[in-house]
Amino acid sequence: MRTGSRRPGRIGAGIAGIVVALIWAFPVYWMVNSSLLPDAVLQSSSPTFLPFGGSWSNFTAVVSGGTFLPALGMSVLVALVVVACSLFFAFLAALAISRFRFRGRKSFVLAVLFVQMLPAEGLFIAQYKLMSSVGLLNTVLGLSVLYIAAIVPFTVWMLRGFVAGIPVDLEEAAMVDGLSRTQAFLRITFPLLAPGLVAAGVYAFLQSWNEFTVALVVLQDDSSRTLPLWLRGFVQASASRATDWGQVMAASTLVAVPVIVFFLIVQGRMTSGLVGGAVKG
Structure with missing residues (x-):
């Protein structure tokens, strides 16, 4: 009786979940569908829901x-630098906060939280003056430094909960068996942190890949633009000659595809990392 009474509720919840997922995915589908259609079809009063008769001409025009x-190379370089450096610094900081007791530990934790409260817009002038004074405007390094400074506090907080959830007894048991502290950490503890590191890496990647406002301040040279800035310039250039929505949608798809592919590759570990860090902290 209980199983039978629960089944309609589960079916209803499943249907509701499917409907919500379709609503969420429809704009993405519409973007990809529109990118395959010529502008004349997109300008018609009746919508075309399937790209029959479409082509890759819009993508060819954008890439050529x-x-x-x-812009793709700029975004990839920035994302790689930001992910690598953010994980390195955040991991060491999370390890220090979770495993060691030292003077100023609570102040450091409060500083991490305080940095998260600062509005990004309030730092634009200071960031621009700083990058200009050291000659890092319009460079991968300059933009990466600002991204790392903004991303590391949250990744520290994310990894802190995950590191704290791994018992120290595991390392101590390995040390009793003859391993050094470093060997015990690398062989026992570090593999258990992989989901948390993946989750933090995904967060750093998404933030650096999609960020627009800081890049707009720091990258003022047209030859040094990340993909969000390039997309804005592409839309503006298209609007000056009557917007070609097919090419605009193709450009938007090219910007979004790397994120989607990356997410699909790591989504399993990312989910377990987020859940693990949430419940173990």
């Missing part, structure tokens, strides 16, 4: 424009 690949 000569500005997409440099």
